[in-house]
Amino acid sequence: MTLAPEERRREVVTPEGVPIRFTIAPAGDRVAALLLDLLLVLAIVLGMIVPLFWLAVRGAVAADVVFATFILAAFLVWTFYFAFFELSWAGQTPGKRKLGLRVVDSSGGALRAEAVLARNLTREAELLLPLLALSAGEAVFPGAPAIARLAAVAWLGVFGFLPLFNRDRLRVGDLLAGTVVVRQPGAALLEDLSAAPAAARAPDVSFTDAQLDVYGIYELQVLEQVLRQDGPARAAALDAVAAKIREKLGFEGAVAAEPFLRTFYAALRGRLEHRMLLGRRREDKHHTDR
Amino acid sequence: MPEPTVIPTTLVSPASTAPPAPAAPLVLKSAAFRAEREASWRELEALVRAAGTRGAAALPPRDLARLPGLYRHAVSSLSVARAISLDRNALEYLESLCARAYLVVYGTRRHLRDAVGDFVLRRFPRAVRAHAPHVAVAAALLVLGGVTGFALTLADAERFYAFVSPEVAQNRGPTSSTDALRDVLYARKGAAEMLTSFAMFLFSHNARIGILAFAVGFAGGVPSALLVFANGLTLGAFAAVYHARGLSLELWAWLLPHGVTELLAIVLCGAAGLALGQALVFPGRDERLRSLAAHGREAAVIVTGAVGLLFVAGLVEGVFRQLVHAVPARYAVAAAFAILWAVYLARAGKERA
Numbered sequence: 001m002t003l004a005p006e007e008r009r010r011e012v013v014t015p016e017g018v019p020i021r022f023t024i025a026p027a028g029d030r031v032a033a034l035l036l037d038l039l040l041v042l043a044i045v046l047g048m049i050v051p052l053f054w055l056a057v058r059g060a061v062a063a064d065v066v067f068a069t070f071i072l073a074a075f076l077v078w079t080f081y082f083a084f085f086e087l088s089w090a091g092q093t094p095g096k097r098k099l100g101l102r103v104v105d106s107s108g109g110a111l112r113a114e115a116v117l118a119r120n121l122t123r124e125a126e127l128l129l130p131l132l133a134l135s136a137g138e139a140v141f142p143g144a145p146a147i148a149r150l151a152a153v154a155w156l157g158v159f160g161f162l163p164l165f166n167r168d169r170l171r172v173g174d175l176l177a178g179t180v181v182v183r184q185p186g187a188a189l190l191e192d193l194s195a196a197p198a199a200a201r202a203p204d205v206s207f208t209d210a211q212l213d214v215y216g217i218y219e220l221q222v223l224e225q226v227l228r229q230d231g232p233a234r235a236a237a238l239d240a241v242a243a244k245i246r247e248k249l250g251f252e253g254a255v256a257a258e259p260f261l262r263t264f265y266a267a268l269r270g271r272l273e274h275r276m277l278l279g280r281r282r283e284d285k286h287h288t289d290r
Numbered sequence: 291m292p293e294p295t296v297i298p299t300t301l302v303s304p305a306s307t308a309p310p311a312p313a314a315p316l317v318l319k320s321a322a323f324r325a326e327r328e329a330s331w332r333e334l335e336a337l338v339r340a341a342g343t344r345g346a347a348a349l350p351p352r353d354l355a356r357l358p359g360l361y362r363h364a365v366s367s368l369s370v371a372r373a374i375s376l377d378r379n380a381l382e383y384l385e386s387l388c389a390r391a392y393l394v395v396y397g398t399r400r401h402l403r404d405a406v407g408d409f410v411l412r413r414f415p416r417a418v419r420a421h422a423p424h425v426a427v428a429a430a431l432l433v434l435g436g437v438t439g440f441a442l443t444l445a446d447a448e449r450f451y452a453f454v455s456p457e458v459a460q461n462r463g464p465t466s467s468t469d470a471l472r473d474v475l476y477a478r479k480g481a482a483e484m485l486t487s488f489a490m491f492l493f494s495h496n497a498r499i500g501i502l503a504f505a506v507g508f509a510g511g512v513p514s515a516l517l518v519f520a521n522g523l524t525l526g527a528f529a530a531v532y533h534a535r536g537l538s539l540e541l542w543a544w545l546l547p548h549g550v551t552e553l554l555a556i557v558l559c560g561a562a563g564l565a566l567g568q569a570l571v572f573p574g575r576d577e578r579l580r581s582l583a584a585h586g587r588e589a590a591v592i593v594t595g596a597v598g599l600l601f602v603a604g605l606v607e608g609v610f611r612q613l614v615h616a617v618p619a620r621y622a623v624a625a626a627f628a629i630l631w632a633v634y635l636a637r638a639g640k641e642r643a
Contacts, residue, residue, distance in 0.1 A: 014396070016364045020389045079501070079506045079597075087405070090393060102393065106583070110396040113405050114413070115583075117425025118598030125500070125505030135638035159508070165633035172508050175565065175579065185386035189331065194318050221378040228379065269320050269376050277319070277374060 002012050010168055010180055013108045022182035023171055025101045030181060036095035041081050083120040087113060092184075100184040106168075107178060119173035126172055130160030194228055194266040205263045211249045212271040218284035220268050227261060320375035327367050331384070334360040334391055343395045343585015361391045366565070377581075412639030417588050419635065421561055424568070428560035429517050432553065435522020436529070443530035453527035462528075466534045466625035473543040476615050489608020496552060496600045501561035504566070506591040518560035543617040546624035548607035554631055555599040562589035562596075599631075 008024040058064040091103035091111050103110050103119070136255040161168045166179050226241050235257075240248055242257035245249060245264060255263075337357055341348050348358060368384045375381060416424065442449050447464035454463075462474060499517070506513035532541040570578065606623075611612035614620060 012392075014365065014392055016362065016365050018388070020368075020392055020589050021385055022389055052522070056360075059424040060488070062342055064486050068490045071487060071490040071494055075490075075497065079497070104393065105396075107580075114591050115588035117594050118586045121590050121593055122508070125502055155509070167427070172505070175582055176590065178510070178580070178583025178587065184390040186384045187386040188381075189328070189335075189383040190326055192321050192377060192380065194321050194377070195325070217376055220376055224378050266318070267322070271319050273318060273374060273376055 008169075009189040010106070010182065010192065012104060012106065012180075015108065022104065022180070022185065024167075025099075025170055025181040025183055027163055028102055029099045029183075030113060030163065031174055032102055033093070033095035033099040036098055037082065037093050040094055041077055044077050044081075048073050048077075057262075076220070081121075083116050083232075086111075086116045086120070091116075096181075100186075102183055102184050103179050103181055105178060106180040111179070114175040115179050119171075119177035119179050123178060125167060126160050126162075129156045136186065154202075190228060193224060193262065194269055205253065207249070207251075207264065207267045209271070211251070213269050213282075214248055214285060215268060216282040216284035216287050217272055220265070220272055223261065223265050223268075227258075227265060295350055316359050320377060320380075322370070323367075323370065323374065324377070324380055325546040327363070330360055330363050331367065331387060334364050335387055338387070338390045338394055346394050350501075357391075357395065361388075361395050364388050364391060409591070409600075411589050414598075415635050415638040415640075417591040418558065418595070420588065421565055421592060424564045425557060425560035427564060428515075428557045430520045431515055432522040432525075432557055433561065434623055435519040435520075436526040439523035440530045440533070441526075443527040444533065447531070447534070450527045453523045462531070464531055464534070466531075468537070471532060471535060472538060472540065475540050477630040486608065489604045491612065492607050493601050493604025496555070497597045499500025500555055500596050500600060501593060503556070503559040503588060504562045507563025507566035507589070508570065510571050511564045511566070514560050514563025514567065518556060540617060543620040543624075544611065547611055547620050548603045550624050550627045551603035551606065551631065555603060557629065558592050558596040559598070565589045566590075580617070 008026075009021045010024050011019040011021050013019045051067045052061075052070055052177050055061045056063050057125060081261060082093055086103055089097065092101070103111060103116070109257060158165070159172060162175075165173045166173075170180060174180060223241065226237055227235065238257040245251070245261070272282060337360065338352065339354050339376065346354060349357065364384065365388050368381075368388050371381055371384055386412065439453050443464075450464050456543075462471060503514050503517045506517070507638055529538070529541065535575070565585050566582070566589050569581045573581035576584065606627075610623065611620075614623070
């Protein structure tokens with residue numbers, strides 16, 4: 001009985017003073033979103049070339065104007081694509097949207113335009129400098145001894161691969177802007193297990209305080225997971241868990257696994273919540289009151 | 291809506307076989323709490339879904355008016371639920387609902403058009419004024435680089451090649467004839483054909499360098515300072531070569547109409563890089579990362595403004611300079627730009643006392 005491994009979380013305190021936890025976007029998703037966006041930038045630029053050059057070839061527009069438009073547009077698209085979308089889609093670019101990622105302000109305020117600009121102005125340096133360092137070390141630091149060149153390459157590498165070296169996967173732009181990239185949150189509200197229909201409960205089963213004090217919050221929430229799971233393995237899992245709990249509590253009585261577990265869940269939750277209200281949180285079965 | 295549950299009280303001892311009294315049913319406090327508030331959570335969830343990626347702007351006015359109340363209600367529910375409920379699913383749902391609603395309520399709020407106007411009229415000049423010391427240091431570095439490059443190249447013309455890369459020199463140098471040097475200052479026929487695209491090329495090239503000067507400020511500001519200084523060296527070396535031929539007056543007439551704007555932009559980008567370096571190395575009372583974030587945003591404002599300045603400079607350089615050859619006219623335009631930027635940066639967006 002173990003819970004799924006905890007994902008990297010980051011607390012953001014809202015202006016109301018309530019901390020909300022976001023899941024940090026994994027590095028792989030970030031890279032995938034970036035590649036998608038880069039492809040889109042490429043597609044936009046290519047999409048501009050074709051009609052422009054068609055116009056130029058037909059002589060409808062002077063070649064000078066065509067080239068100028070192209071250079072300007074390519075620069076603007078490349079430099080402001082990310083900032084434009086993050087500003088108008090509240091922290092998402094098409095790539096981030098596809099991957100379910102989002103930029104948020106790490107100190108809990110609104111995502112401001114300055115922050116979006118700051119995190120995107122460093123993008124080119126972060127992307128191109130490490131590539132340059134890897135492909136053409138000589139150009140970065142001409143005429144320097146090999147050891148100095150190596151150090152320069154290592155530094156540029158750190159500059160670009162910074163997200164891999166910190167817990168919140170912050171890149172340089174995120175540090176400058178005070179932003180963090182998180183998973184777009186999403187969870188469904190399921191039925192309250194303690195409020196199960198009468199038919200699903202065992203009507204005449206009850207537990208003593210001593211029996212309920214065997215387990216803590218961790219076990220309660222694992223039990224919740226077991227009860228909520230779907231699929232063919234469910235029945236077997238319920239039987240195994242019920243048998244284990246009965247053995248542990250010394251519970252005797254002929255009750256089917258599911259009604260027993262639902263009743264036990266409700267009773268245990270009632271007991272633990274009651275204790276919690278009185279300031280005595282019982283984290284898990286190893287917890288002892290001092 | 292699920293019916294409230296009757297839970298056997300835990301006060302029944304194992305010895306007692308009496309069934310729990312149905313007269314005193316115990317509904318979990320957390321379940322009752324949820325039953326009471328669930329409808330408002332669902333309503334908020336529907337609003338958040340309707341808002342989609344466009345944020346609160348996508349909502350009809352009636353829903354928009356409901357949003358803040360529902361959001362605060364959900365956030366307070368989350369606070370209470372954390373204190374009284376152990377229903378993991380409900381907690382996770384509330385957490386994610388609040389997070390999604392938070393993104394709608396506190397996402398970027400303003401329309402892009404308003405943001406651009408506000409930026410030009412207020413944010414950019416204010417950010418520059420707030421960084422006056424950094425701008426002064428960056429300007430001093432540029433001048434220092436210029437004087438150094440000028441003096442060294444004047445003393446030994448060979449040093450020109452150390453300060454100016456071949457791409458920038460474009461065959462100009464100490465060995466060029468005076469006529470060739472002068473020709474560059476007054477573009478002859480032929481060069482005038484691709485004016486606009488040349489202007490745009492200059493703009494995008496310079497803007498990249500400016501953005502780079504800002505980004506590398508992350509390394510303690512040193513590379514930014516070096517970039518500004520190196521720009522000064524190049525400029526000084528050119529000035530020395532032209533000075534040796536007695537072309538100084540004409541060189542500056544050629545350089546300054548766009549140079550005023552371009553050098554200002556380079557100084558601003560350098561200042562932004564220096565501000566970043568300062569925030570990182572000397573964070574003051576703030577936590578280092580917080581200081582970096584606060585200064586990074588301001589610096590980004592300066593750099594974005596500088597990119598706009600470079601666009602203007604590119605237009606002047608690519609078009610005006612090739613068309614107007616009279617030296618007094620060139621100086622007049624340079625002076626006009628200098629006054630324009632000085633007044634704009636010093637006055638725009640100032641709070642009236």
